[in-house]
């Protein structure tokens with residue numbers, strides 16, 4: 343089943359003399375269904391090729407039956423035409439075939455490293471650009487030699503739509519009849535479909551079958567199982583890390599200003615805001631001093647909003663092939679959109695989209711940055727972006743302009759109240775009762791310490807206590823504090839510069 347708009351887009355490409363249509367996918371049954379639906383009213387034959395089967399005439403659909411000597415429809419599997427298993431033989435054969443057809447060539451791209459095959463392909467393509475015949479290339483990530491790359495058009499086989507996923511559930515249930523009980527209401531099925539978004543049909547089918555067979559029934563509980571499996575599928579992709587709300591224990595001391603802002607912003611995700619056609623909040627940027635809880639704040643937002651947290655590793659977007667990095671970025675944000683509502687966390691954004699020190703990347707980081715800005719501006723799904731940054735000088739100024747992010751926050755070293763909160767969080771986390779400590783003393787001696795540095799002195803004091811076989815107390819922690827030179831002293835100049843630059847332009851998190 344393919345959506346009518348994608349079918350008609352595909353038909354238009356075929357009719358407008360495109361010699362090659364590239365579809366990057368491994369979902370061959372969806373390609374088959376797309377082609378079959380498209381040729382319904384086009385009077386085109388369909389041929390398929392793979393290196394294993396050679397070139398075969400495909401059966402087509404019921405409206406477009408055919409017979410010929412090579413592969414009568416009853417005959418399974420169809421027989422290969424002549425000697426066409428080798429890519430070169432196949433392309434030469436196609437060049438001689440006179441009637442208009444779609445030639446679906448599976449995984450051919452990897453054979454185009456061979457100069458003769460690539461040349462033969464170009465000759466076919468040139469011939470097809472004046473006829474109604476079209477080559478359709480499919481495969482996992484397709485990279486073409488440059489001279490061919492100019493001749494092709496990419497067709498984006500969108501991820502399965504809810505109706506397709508719905509149908510997949512029915513198919514699986516039907517195929518497992520007698521083996522499983524179906525104990526799920528329409529609401530539950532909708533939740534299942536929602537959970538399956540972002541998966542290919544093959545993945546979805548396996549996941550549903552697994553969830554149903556696991557306890558011999560399909561029930562509302564399976565939504566969690568499906569989500570869990572989707573996490574693993576996402577993880578294999580490597581670009582995004584997924585942290586479900588219930589596995590995110592982040593606790594943030596201070597940041598009251600940010601926390602208030604977030605409480606207000608949350609309204610933007612509600613039904614009332616939607617009814618007024620208000621756009622949902624886009625995202626924020628948190629700039630500031632090392633170890634002061636920027637990353638922690640990102641995690642805390644997802645936790646307090648009970649949304650899954652998706653961490654985008656911008657460094658992993660880069661790919662040596664032209665265009666691949668942008669494609670990686672698209673893939674990552676498309677996946678993020680299928681998890682909506684979700685928080686997309688881009689840590690240290692200057693490393694991914696920032697200005698590089700040299701211009702060796704041929705403008706790649708610029709282009710990626712452009713893709714990011716466009717997406718940020720236009721995204722419609724409820725994906726809230728939390729970007730963090732340390733180094734203001736490497737952030738392109740466009741990003742800091744009003745209206746890109748909903749707000750830009752600046753994080754400074756924690757003040758007294760915040761230090762008290764942070765000390766208590768870290769004592770409790772290590773199973774120490776804060777009441778046994780002189781908090782006022784600890785707050786005073788940690789003046790100039792970042793949250794990370796406070797956590798570190800608590801940890802080293804505890805190590806020492808274990809080593810010396812005595813309970814940890816205020817004195818022990820104070821000793822560790824005195825033995826530490828915080829960044830606010832060792833890198834005073836840098837901090838000063840960042841602070842003066844940020845303070846007057848951005849909102850404080852406090």
Ligand SMILES: Nc1ncnc2c1ncn2[C@@H]1O[C@H](COP(=O)(O)OP(=O)(O)OP(=O)(O)O)[C@@H](O)[C@H]1O
Pocket residue numbers: 593594595596630631632633634635636637638639730732756764767792793794795797
């Ligand atoms: N406000 C805070 N409340 C509680 N813990 C904090 C706070 N600030 C920092 N910490 C502790 O310090 C650790 C490091 O903080 P985090 O990684 O969030 O800092 P960051 O600002 O992202 O630093 P960097 O710039 O180095 O990435 C946290 O895991 C947490 O344990």
Ligand SMILES: [Mg+2]
Pocket residue numbers: 636637638689730
């Ligand atoms: Mg960080």
